[in-house]
Amino acid sequence: MEQQGAGAVVAPRVGRTPTRDDLVVLVPAHDEQDAIGGTLRALERQTVAPGRVVVVADRCTDATEDVAAAHGAQVLPTVGNAHRKAGALNQALEHLPCDGTRYVLVLDADTRLAPHFVETALALLDADAGLGAVSGIFTGEEPHGYLQRCQANEYVRYRGQILTTRRVAVVTGTASVFRLTALRDVAGARGGALPGVRGDVYDRSAITEDSELTLALKTRGWRLAAPAAARCRTELMPTWGALHRQRVRWYKGMLDNLREYGLTRVTARYVGQQVMIALGTATLAVLLALTAVSAVAGTFALQPFWLAVGGVFVVERVVTVTEADARGRLLAVTVLPELVYAIALQVAFVHALALALTRRDTAWNHVVARPAAG
Incomplete structure (x- = not known):
């Protein structure tokens, strides 16, 4: 038996394990x-x-x-x-x-x-x-x-x-x-x-x-x-705060690295990825703003074309999480909760971009883990 907890002791393994x-x-x-x-x-x-x-x-x-x-x-x-x-x-x-x-x-x-x-x-x-x-x-x-x-x-x-x-x-x-x-x-x-x-x-x-x-x-x-x-x-x-701090560090770290290396054959793809993240963030912000304005003005209406595009998006979200558990797949089907999550990540990217442009540092994110059984 294996005793659980921080100071757990593992019983001897049966047989011999190859060692490198x-x-x-x-x-x-x-x-x-x-x-x-x-x-x-x-x-x-x-x-x-x-x-x-x-x-x-x-x-x-x-x-x-x-x-x-x-x-x-x-x-x-x-x-x-x-x-x-x-x-x-x-x-x-x-x-x-x-x-x-x-x-x-x-x-x-x-x-x-x-x-x-x-x-x-x-x-x-x-x-x-x-x-x-x-x-x-x-x-x-x-x-x-x-x-x-x-x-x-x-x-x-x-x-x-x-x-x-x-x-x-x-x-x-x-x-x-x-x-x-x-x-x-x-x-x-x-x-x-x-x-x-x-x-x-x-x-x-x-x-x-x-x-x-x-x-x-x-x-x-x-x-x-x-x-x-x-x-x-x-x-x-x-928590949302811990997630935000983690992603700000990830995003800003990559932006800082790319600034240090400059545009090279190696970094070109990474620079392109950051540009696409920025464009995606701006596009979603504009789309949400236009949707809100049209809803307030009373001109909002569902269009077949956009419903078809939305359907393709839903299928993509579900297909790409087939290895997740049933609750994970259900989360993907509902779409809106993951859209909120995506917006939170984009907020972190904007925050990181502002820090990178002003050359300010971000705090290290240390999360105290829960005791794990193995």
């Missing part, structure tokens, strides 16, 4: 005592076990370090870190052994890996020397309430987009496996071909370190993959 001593896991954590136990248990259940697990404890004031040690992880406290997650990971990467390590798995302290995650990622990296990283494809934890179901549906659609286009937009910080030589290549190019300080793997000034590292890897010519089997689960924001 050339893989090191880094788990950056700041006050994650209630979440990190489930993360480490998921690592223990991998079909291929990592040779070393390091919890990078960044200014923790709770029992995060004790829980990590109870699961057999090495605990590495940061020293004088003023650069958030990027700084914590840079310190951990400096302590990696020079010999033997070939791959580094970086995952958040609230991430649950699917059992074949490590095996899948290492098989791809072993087979292709030009592959710099294997990104996880994240889905939401069990959603509770309307807001989290909207987020869960969004993540289902994002997964479908990745698998359909086979393009890795961001090597997610949720969970990704990197080739160590690729990370060292990035570190050596910082301060020259790449933004940042020479020797840093992660740009210490980036507020979205995963999207910045993605641009760095692509700029250096490394290819990226995100296989269907590399699944992981991540937290869902519990």
Whole structure:
């Protein structure tokens, strides 16, 4: 039996699990005592076990370090870190052994890996020397309430987009496996071909370190993959305020990264995506305004053409969440609740755009996780 809770102890596994001593896991954590136990248990259940697990404890004031040690992880406290997650990971990467390590798995302290995650990622990296990283494809934890179901549906659609286009937009910080030589290549190019300080793997000034590292890897010519089997689960924001802060940071982080890199062959697609988000936001705002004006003026009427367009939209919303549960599919059918959610995301984008244009910073969004069973 497995005892649940922050200090849970896992019973010995029956049989022998293959171990990859050339893989090191880094788990950056700041006050994650209630979440990190489930993360480490998921690592223990991998079909291929990592040779070393390091919890990078960044200014923790709770029992995060004790829980990590109870699961057999090495605990590495940061020293004088003023650069958030990027700084914590840079310190951990400096302590990696020079010999033997070939791959580094970086995952958040609230991430649950699917059992074949490590095996899948290492098989791809072993087979292709030009592959710099294997990104996880994240889905939401069990959603509770309307807001989290909207987020869960969004993540289902994002997964479908990745698998359909086979393009890795961001090597997610949720969970990704990197080739160590690729990370060292990035570190050596910082301060020259790449933004940042020479020797840093992660740009210490980036507020979205995963999207910045993605641009760095692509700029250096490394290819990226995100296989269907590399699944992981991540937290869902519990409140509208937490969601807004999260998305403002995501949007502004990408805008800042693109400003640093400028328009290049690598960034052109990302710039186009930001332009399309801005146009979509403006279009929806105008449409809602015109609808409101016509309703007040008494001239609003349903037109067959727009009803047909709306029908196609509804079908698209439902088809793209076929992997969601019944409540998620029902949410998609009703349309209006997800439209409200989309407007909330667009408000966050406008906020982020204003911050980026005025070059103001945004606060880091730390959410205290609920205790997880695994």
